[in-house]
Amino acid sequence: MATATTEHYRAYSPKPFTRAERDSVTVVFGGLHWRVERVIQAVLENGGNKAEVLPVATKEDLLTGREVADIGQCCPTSFTTGNLVNFIKKKSDELGAEEVTKKYVYLTAGSCGACRFGQYHQSYELGLRNSGLGAFRMFLLAQDQLDQKAAMGDGLDLNLPMTLGCLWGIFCTDLVQDLEYQVRPYEVGPGQTDAVVKESVEYLYEMFRNRPRRDSWRSITWHLTSSYFTKALREIHRKFSAIEVDRLRVKPTVKITGEFYLQTVEGDPNYNIHRWLEAEGAEVYPAAIAVWMDYLLRLGLQRFEDYSGIERGARLKLGAGRVAQAIYRWNYARLRRAMGDLPHELPNQFELRRLAAPYFNSRLDGGEGDMLVGKALWSYQRKKAHMICELSPYSCMPNTMSIGAMAGVLGKYPEILYAPLEIKGDAEVHALSRCQMILTEAKKRAQKEFDEALAAAGLSLEGVRAYVDKHPEMKRATYRVPHGDAVGTAANLVHHVAQRLGRRG
Amino acid sequence: MPRVLNMWSTHQFWCGLFGALGIDRRNLVFSADTSEEQGRQFGKGRGTVDCCYPVKCIAGHYGELVFGQREKLDIVFSPMIYTVPSMLSGHVARTLTCPRVMAAPENIKGGFIKERDVFVEQGIRYVTPFVSLDEPKLVAKQLFEGGLREAIPGLTPSEMARAVEAGFLALRAFNNSLRKKSREVLEWCARENRACLLVLARPYHMDPGIGHEIEGDLQAYGYPVLWAQYFPTDPDLLEWAFGEDLRAGIIKSPFDIHDVWPSSYSANTNEILWGAKVAARIPWVACVVRLSSYECGMDQPTYTPVQQIVERSGTLFFSFQDLDSTKPAGSVKIRVETITHYLEKYAAAIIEKKKAAMPPGCPLPSQAAEKGPSASLAPSTAGST
Numbered sequence: 001m002a003t004a005t006t007e008h009y010r011a012y013s014p015k016p017f018t019r020a021e022r023d024s025v026t027v028v029f030g031g032l033h034w035r036v037e038r039v040i041q042a043v044l045e046n047g048g049n050k051a052e053v054l055p056v057a058t059k060e061d062l063l064t065g066r067e068v069a070d071i072g073q074c075c076p077t078s079f080t081t082g083n084l085v086n087f088i089k090k091k092s093d094e095l096g097a098e099e100v101t102k103k104y105v106y107l108t109a110g111s112c113g114a115c116r117f118g119q120y121h122q123s124y125e126l127g128l129r130n131s132g133l134g135a136f137r138m139f140l141l142a143q144d145q146l147d148q149k150a151a152m153g154d155g156l157d158l159n160l161p162m163t164l165g166c167l168w169g170i171f172c173t174d175l176v177q178d179l180e181y182q183v184r185p186y187e188v189g190p191g192q193t194d195a196v197v198k199e200s201v202e203y204l205y206e207m208f209r210n211r212p213r214r215d216s217w218r219s220i221t222w223h224l225t226s227s228y229f230t231k232a233l234r235e236i237h238r239k240f241s242a243i244e245v246d247r248l249r250v251k252p253t254v255k256i257t258g259e260f261y262l263q264t265v266e267g268d269p270n271y272n273i274h275r276w277l278e279a280e281g282a283e284v285y286p287a288a289i290a291v292w293m294d295y296l297l298r299l300g301l302q303r304f305e306d307y308s309g310i311e312r313g314a315r316l317k318l319g320a321g322r323v324a325q326a327i328y329r330w331n332y333a334r335l336r337r338a339m340g341d342l343p344h345e346l347p348n349q350f351e352l353r354r355l356a357a358p359y360f361n362s363r364l365d366g367g368e369g370d371m372l373v374g375k376a377l378w379s380y381q382r383k384k385a386h387m388i389c390e391l392s393p394y395s396c397m398p399n400t401m402s403i404g405a406m407a408g409v410l411g412k413y414p415e416i417l418y419a420p421l422e423i424k425g426d427a428e429v430h431a432l433s434r435c436q437m438i439l440t441e442a443k444k445r446a447q448k449e450f451d452e453a454l455a456a457a458g459l460s461l462e463g464v465r466a467y468v469d470k471h472p473e474m475k476r477a478t479y480r481v482p483h484g485d486a487v488g489t490a491a492n493l494v495h496h497v498a499q500r501l502g503r504r505g
Numbered sequence: 506m507p508r509v510l511n512m513w514s515t516h517q518f519w520c521g522l523f524g525a526l527g528i529d530r531r532n533l534v535f536s537a538d539t540s541e542e543q544g545r546q547f548g549k550g551r552g553t554v555d556c557c558y559p560v561k562c563i564a565g566h567y568g569e570l571v572f573g574q575r576e577k578l579d580i581v582f583s584p585m586i587y588t589v590p591s592m593l594s595g596h597v598a599r600t601l602t603c604p605r606v607m608a609a610p611e612n613i614k615g616g617f618i619k620e621r622d623v624f625v626e627q628g629i630r631y632v633t634p635f636v637s638l639d640e641p642k643l644v645a646k647q648l649f650e651g652g653l654r655e656a657i658p659g660l661t662p663s664e665m666a667r668a669v670e671a672g673f674l675a676l677r678a679f680n681n682s683l684r685k686k687s688r689e690v691l692e693w694c695a696r697e698n699r700a701c702l703l704v705l706a707r708p709y710h711m712d713p714g715i716g717h718e719i720e721g722d723l724q725a726y727g728y729p730v731l732w733a734q735y736f737p738t739d740p741d742l743l744e745w746a747f748g749e750d751l752r753a754g755i756i757k758s759p760f761d762i763h764d765v766w767p768s769s770y771s772a773n774t775n776e777i778l779w780g781a782k783v784a785a786r787i788p789w790v791a792c793v794v795r796l797s798s799y800e801c802g803m804d805q806p807t808y809t810p811v812q813q814i815v816e817r818s819g820t821l822f823f824s825f826q827d828l829d830s831t832k833p834a835g836s837v838k839i840r841v842e843t844i845t846h847y848l849e850k851y852a853a854a855i856i857e858k859k860k861a862a863m864p865p866g867c868p869l870p871s872q873a874a875e876k877g878p879s880a881s882l883a884p885s886t887a888g889s890t
């Protein structure tokens with residue numbers, strides 16, 4: 001039986017992180033992919049902070065996460081909890097626990113949404129406490145609350161320029177990542193793409209670190225109008241142009257969808273699925289963070305749609321929100337143009353909503369909600385991918401719901417190649433072999449589509465290759481092959497050559 | 506209507522609403538309580554994903570409605586309940602339901618349309634409006650546009666609005682009557698200096714197939730059982746329980762749970778946390794029983810804080826987690842015996858200790874007060890509906 005104390009239980013509340021500590025304290029963060037993390041590090045440094053990125057979570061982290069927090073966590077909670085605890089433990093071994101609590105603070109995103117995401121900190125806190133690191137300072141950045149000073153102190157001044165920096169960092173790295181995945185499967189010199197990407201991200205790091213400072217509102221105009229970022233992206237485009245590619249390698253395109261963390265990270269938390277698919281002969285169509293944020297905007301604005309005609313001012317707010325969303329999308333398109341329009345465009349949120357509507361209500365939030373269903377249908381109907389690889393975390397709440405609704409979609413479109421993979425962190429063989437079976441089908445489809453393209457154009461593979469050899473610009477990674485009737489890159493190239501030859505592809 | 510999830514805390518709203526729309530109560534059919542047999546007979550092969558037990562069971566309820574009714578049904582009404590009214594409005598941020606609760610009707614539908622549309626085949630209209638019950642301004646529009654306009658020919662928006670009002674009135678009246686009964690139980694406990702138990706669970710754990718009738722078994726031993734969702738919210742009692750924290754600026758209202766749970770956005774979770782706080786302060790709540798379903802994601806982060814809040818005060822705490830992962834009948838029996846054993850042994854001491862820790866001025870009648878007839882009401886007053 002427990003002994004009574006007069007002190008009631010109170011939730012963890014960290015000591016504030018003050019401005020005076022700024023030079024001696026390092027802000028730790030993580031949970032995304034390395035490109036965007038590196039750039040956000042630059043943004044924090046540009047704002048006068050010291051910053052460090054957590055290493056990519058590993059299987060050991062998963063085990064630690066399961067051990068130190070309450071049972072029944074979703075797989076991303078286990079990975080991220082263990083990741084943080086092991087990182088802090090390691091630092092404590094080096095510096096001593098007291099020193100670590102003085103020298104580091106951890107920053108993580110929160111949410112006011114329906115799933116467990118906004119409660120991660122509860123597991124982090126428990127994990128740290130169970131590891132004897134209860135005094136460590138951890139701060140939750142609420143997505144819906146810009147002024148964080150009251151909660152965390154003024155050590156990290158998360159002002160408008162910094163927020164915009166993070167946003168632009170996400171845009172730029174999304175674009176780089178997208179192009180990278182279009183190029184690597186076709187590179188002639190192995191490793192060339194990785195080298196260019198690394199160089200490009202370091203270049204972006206410098207650009208963001210040295211970003212001119214503007215005060216609050218002027219900063220918005222500057223970010224939207226300056227050629228600072230477009231120039232940087234053009235330079236990256238130029239770096240990519242040095243890569244030689246062979247786009248006649250027939251590969252299925254695999255769209256990654258799923259829960260936010262799992263579709264974003266690249267490492268053990270999702271069985272290194274991006275690299276695994278590439279090694280298995282696929283071209284990966286990665287999930288952009290910008291798409292997720294566009295979805296959040298749409299979701300937020302739907303509230304005003306509901307209140308239109310019921311509450312005064314709702315229509316006005318909806319209008320203003322739509323303008324903001326249009327600016328968001330215009331800006332992404334502007335930056336994309338600087339990359340030769342090569343990375344994929346942002347899918348239209350209204351189209352995704354319309355496609356998903358018969359199967360999943362657009363008001364249901366948590367996870368990707370109806371977007372998960374919409375993206376699968378969009379990829380299929382708009383010929384964006386041969387196959388959808390859906391990353392579904394073990395014990396996730398919203399994701400299981402959307403995937404369940406996919407049963408209705410597949411009933412109507414049994415031809416969609418859809419691979420929902422339950423990611424547990426340690427049941428890799430099972431998940432990957434399932435994926436491989438569907439990938440085999442996707443490969444057959446890509447090949448069939450390619451053969452049909454050749455037949456329709458009356459060309460042979462050798463004929464197309466000879467044509468490309470004669471036009472070396474077509475071998476550049478930055479050569480734009482129009483997305484025609486086909487899904488796959490190779491088949492689209494055949495159609496394109498046929499058109500250039502004046503044949504109907 | 507399937508008798509599932511948050512229909513358990515809102516069914517009076519729906520009865521009130523349809524009543525006001527002129528639908529005879531006898532024409533409102535609920536599926537039976539959850540049972541394994543129901544799932545086997547009607548839900549088999551229609552589950553779409555592996556998920557928590559309460560959601561998984563819905564396929565059985567739908568199946569029962571579609572295939573198991575002797576009378577022909579016209580409509581299966583299964584709202585997607587996005588938010589629920591909560592007694593904790595004010596200093597909790599949101600009143601959202603679990604993402605699985607809100608999306609279950611869409612998810613389970615998948616299993617009924619994947620091969621062929623079973624609803625169409627059976628001549629049943631499937632109506633599943635999205636509804637934010639904690640935003641009364643929206644509800645009529647959501648229901649009207651979300652399927653009731655087509656389902657009830659001739660329905661007008663103003664009729665809908667009136668029906669919604671009637672629904673809320675019915676729900677409020679029902680909740681208040683249960684809270685009043687809980688108050689009577691507490692008063693009886695205070696008078697007799699007897700212990701009661703508080704159940705911390707989600708409303709649908711009142712379904713015997715989901716909650717496994719644990720509270721019923723406990724009641725059989727003569728301990729009154731209260732549910733946190735129907736705990737009295739009378740200002741005098743809350744002032745006594747939380748006044749000190751309020752004056753110390755730790756909380757902003759008796760319903761503020763920020764001191765123990767900074768992420769208040771899910772109504773049922775908030776209520777569980779609040780229930781734990783109440784249990785820690787009310788002396789006669791000598792024991793807390795926590796119920797959690799198999800694979801419940803919402804409960805996971807709350808296990809430790811809830812247990813700590815309760816145990817710090819010296820109150821007994823028993824948790825039944827993953828209730829459905831194995832057939833629990835045997836283990837439940839053993840645990841119920843353990844709980845009652847501890848209660849017999851320690852309840853009196855717990856009550857005394859907790860009383861000593863509380864400020865004077867308890868509004869519940871003291872031992873000296875006159876004994877009233879409501880004492881006899883106590884053992885039969887579980888919050889089950």
Ligand code: SF4
Pocket residue numbers: 074075076077115116117259260261366367393395396397398399802
């Ligand atoms: S979306 Fe799923 S996996 Fe991600 S945090 Fe929420 S419950 Fe966990």
Ligand code: SF4
Pocket residue numbers: 397557558559560603604605606707798800801802803804
């Ligand atoms: S709260 Fe838990 S048991 Fe209830 S639907 Fe959500 S995950 Fe399932």
